[in-house]
Amino acid sequence: MELLGTAAFAVSGAVTALKKQMDVFGVCIMGLTAACGGGVLRDVLLGRVPPAMFREPVYALTAVLASLVVFLLALRRAAFMKSHLFERVLLVSDALGLGVFTAVGVDAVMDAGYGGNVFFAVFLGVITGVGGGVLRDVLAGDRPYIFVKHIYACASLLGALLCCALWRAAGEAAMLLCLLAVFAVRVLAARYRWSLPKAPSA
Amino acid sequence: MELLGTAAFAVSGAVTALKKQMDVFGVCIMGLTAACGGGVLRDVLLGRVPPAMFREPVYALTAVLASLVVFLLALRRAAFMKSHLFERVLLVSDALGLGVFTAVGVDAVMDAGYGGNVFFAVFLGVITGVGGGVLRDVLAGDRPYIFVKHIYACASLLGALLCCALWRAAGEAAMLLCLLAVFAVRVLAARYRWSLPKAPSA
Amino acid sequence: MELLGTAAFAVSGAVTALKKQMDVFGVCIMGLTAACGGGVLRDVLLGRVPPAMFREPVYALTAVLASLVVFLLALRRAAFMKSHLFERVLLVSDALGLGVFTAVGVDAVMDAGYGGNVFFAVFLGVITGVGGGVLRDVLAGDRPYIFVKHIYACASLLGALLCCALWRAAGEAAMLLCLLAVFAVRVLAARYRWSLPKAPSA
Known part of the structure; x- marks a missing residue:
């Protein structure tokens, strides 16, 4: 599941890089940054x-691969990249990544033995x-x-709160519910x- | 005293966010970033x-509250936000925050047992x-x-040097003198x- | 050798600051950031x-001195700063810094006992x-x-890979070869x- 989130975020980074006319190396760096940052x-x-991304190269490799796929798509299927369908794929994958990483972030705090500090768990979930x-x-x-975007960090915040609230009762299932909540809020907010x-312009 | 500095910096972050037309959530994030970064x-x-801000939620809560107050002021008292008086409040509170955090940064290095390394204490005071x-x-x-601003990091640097110089002789009082020095230099420089x-334009 | 790399990068930071019309303090901060970041x-x-730059002040002092030299040059020899020769000095010193820091980054990972994780060593070499x-x-x-620049991070990546490949066989000499490879690739790429x-504009 974390690999899916990694790939989803890498796609968003690679697309940003393409919009800025970066070369293939820049596309990979931006994909990596978005996915692993x-x-x-x-x-x-x-x-x-050292952070997990250095200890388990599979995440960075996934991010680079996903970035390269986006680059090839841009070379071969430029029309597809501009289509309405692609916009939707991007939104869905990004919402998925946001949900996965929020849940993973809360989980990491719990794992590290700071479970009593809900504030920390929620905050780090959102940062992740x-x-x-x-x-x-x-x-x-x-x-x-x-x-800029409607209800982006807010969706993550709601999910992290939900994850912490359900943690004792539901364990692993709390992470799944968190993911679903973030995904639903983010997609509905965009829709x-x-x-x-x-405030009115100051 | 640290709470005062936190609130002062949160106000500066919130005002920046309002100038950029951010929504209420953005205002809080910018306030938090400026106050706790x-x-x-x-x-x-x-x-x-984990950093102190995660272990003691009171700082983050103070920052968010201060940011919300600024947001409400912008909604209800837009004229006040543009007044000369408000500019002055902003300058004074920011100078106060700069002084408090510089002193706290030097103190943290001393506490951590690196007191012999004056270079580190001064540097970290300025970074804080x-x-x-x-x-x-x-x-x-x-x-x-x-x-951009006249004598901003410089004021912090002077205060940090003063704090280190007086540390052995004055202990806690060195922090207070540091705060006052930073505040005075910053406000006078702005005035x-x-x-x-x-260098002439290169 | 690390001091040379530090000075070279500080020059690049100071020149960037001068182009942005920063004052003498800004020039030093930018020099420090580029050299020690x-x-x-x-x-x-x-x-x-604490990071090495705080434990060994000599690097930060070198960076500040190099920045001040650039600032004085800009004051006294503005014409030189715009000359073709200066552009070349800048390119050569920057390429040298890139090579030195890539090698030092790989070396740090090896020293810290993560030598078995080539992925980490290469990645941290490039980040350094x-x-x-x-x-x-x-x-x-x-x-x-x-x-933006042709083959910049790529040169660092090639050097880091080379350094890891030769580490067991060559030890310290691997660092020197890494430096030379980064330098050669970077200068040739610029030349x-x-x-x-x-991708065609997306």
């Missing part, structure tokens, strides 16, 4: 060094979920997605363009 | 993980002082404040537009 | 805290090599150099404008 932040904040995307956007020179209140 | 950097560089602001500006897509030499 | 990232990811430059560009508000494939 959140996990590296999580591990550094937890004191688990959105961190890769924030790093991706900073490197690309974009305003981070979480400040119906939910948004949070803003 | 410097401390997280300090703790990661010191090897104190300016780190949150730098992260805030990078996330907002602005050129970091420390490269009289002091600036450092630049 | 990669090493700090490496040490945090390896769990070696390009990290300072990426931080420099993010702070300056530029698109990171590694996404002959080698570039990697891009």
Whole structure:
């Protein structure tokens, strides 16, 4: 499941890189950053060094492979990349990645024995979920997605809270429910363009 | 005192977010980043993980509350936000935050037993002082404040040097003197537009 | 040799700062960031805290001195800074820094006892090599150099792979060969404008 989330986020990084006219190496770096950045932040904040991405190369390899697939698609099937269907694939895979990484982040805090500190667990779940995307956007020179997109970090926050609430009762099942909640909130928010209140231009 | 500095920096983050038309969630994230970013950097560089902000939720809660107050002010008292008085409140609170965090950063190095390494203490004091602001500006897509504002990191540097010089003789009082020195230099520099030499446009 | 790499990278940071019209303090901070940023990232990811730059002030002092020299040059010899010769000095010193830091990064992983994990050694070599430059560009508000310049991170990657391949057979000599390989690939790539494939504008 974590591999799926990794691939999904790598696709989002690779697509960002293509929009910025980066070359094939840049596409891979951006895919890697989006896919593994959140996990590296999580591990550094937890004191688990070297971070998991260096200890288990399978995640980085998955991210690079997914990025290369996107690059080849852009070369061979440029029309597909602009299609409405592709937009949807991107939204769904990104929402999936957000859900998976939020759940994984909460799980990592519990595993490390900080289960009593719900605040930490929720916070690190959100950082794991959105961190890769924030790093991706900073490197690309974009305003981070979480400040722009409807209910992005919010979906992750709701999922992390749910995961912590159900942890004792449900164990592993809490992670699955978290994933589903994040996915549902994120996709519905994008579909119906939910948004949070803003102040009138200051 | 650290809570005061946290609230002061959160206000600066929230105001930045409002200028960028972010929604209420973005305002809170930017407030949190500005208020807690410097401390997280300090703790990661010191090897104190999980960082204090996760172990003591009161700081993050203070930051979020301060950010929400700013958001409500922007909704209800938009005129006040544009007033000269508000600019001054912002300057004073930011200078206070800079002083508090610089002193706290030096103190953390001393506490961790690296007191013999003055270079490290001074450096980490400055990073704790300016780190949150730098992260805030990078996330907002602005050129970091420390490269733009007159004598900002410099004020922090002077305070950190003073704090280290007086540490053995004065202990806790050194932190207070550091705070006052940073505050005074920063406010005077802003008032009289002091600036450092630049090279003619290269 | 590491001091040479530090000075070389500091020059690149200082020049970036001058182009952005920063004052003398900004020039020093950018020099420091470019010169020491990669090493700090490496040490945090390896769990070696406080990072080497805080334990051995000589590197930071070298970086600040090199930055001040650049600043003085810009004041006194503005014409030289725009000359073709200076461009070349910059390219050569930057390529040298990239080579040195890549080799040092691989060496640090080996030293820390993770020699069996070639993936980690290569990855951290590249992060050490390009990290300072990426931080420099993010702070300056530029698109990171590694996404723009021909064969920059690629040169570092090739060198890191070579270094790992020769490590058992050659020991210290592997580091020297890595340095030479990175330097040669980077300079040749800049000279002959080698570039990697891009997708047609998406």
